[in-house]
């Protein structure tokens with residue numbers, strides 16, 4: 001019985017493209033000092049999830065999200081384009097954006 005070498009390519013597993021995910025998530029931007037400062041300012045001004053509060057839930061925000069995503073032309077560093085979200089709301093929005 002032949003042994004399968006570890007390096008054998010398995011075509012059903014898509015190969016990782018190292019730069020694609022990087023670009024999609026704007027890693028560089030989210031690590032920038034400018035963004036971190038703006039994010040902190042937003043959370044300080046609005047520490048409650050803006051989606052949940054509309055239905056009367058007071059949930060601490062964990063994520064600062066771009067209302068108009070950067071890759072759709074939204075202003076990256078405009079506080080008016082930001083919203084504070086809890087994780088579930090952010091995940092829901094991310095899923096809808098796709």
Ligand SMILES: [Zn+2]
Nearest residue numbers: 049052086089
């Ligand atoms: Zn929420």
